[in-house]
Amino acid sequence: MKTYKNLIYILFLVAIPFLAKAQKSDKSIATCEFTVQGVCEMCKERIEEAALIKGVKMAEWDNSTGVFKAVYREDKVTEKEIHEAIAMAGHATDQVPADSEAYDRLPKCCAYNDGIDKH
Ligand SMILES: [Cu+2]
Incomplete structure (x- = not known):
């Protein structure tokens, strides 16, 4: 019985750093929301893919x-790095x-600055 109690005690001690770490990483999770120009589902894919740089867990564009x-x-x-990654696309x-060279490479249907309506 005593061994059992000791085992619980040891497990508890081992768990503390893990719990502390889990709490710490929870705190570093942030969300951001801003507007991005684009017109269609292709833009959506491009924007979301571009935004998924290291450290980004979820990206969604409507x-x-x-x-x-x-x-x-x-x-x-x-957040600024996420803006820049999207602009580079x-x-x-x-x-x-937007990076002007990348903008020029967009398909015509995605040229949001050239009077293309959302579709
Ligand atoms: Cu598009």
């Missing part, structure tokens, strides 16, 4: 509203203008 949402690890990536965000 092509009817232009609202982009992400869940990311604050200790691994910043040719899509302007409300803080970072």
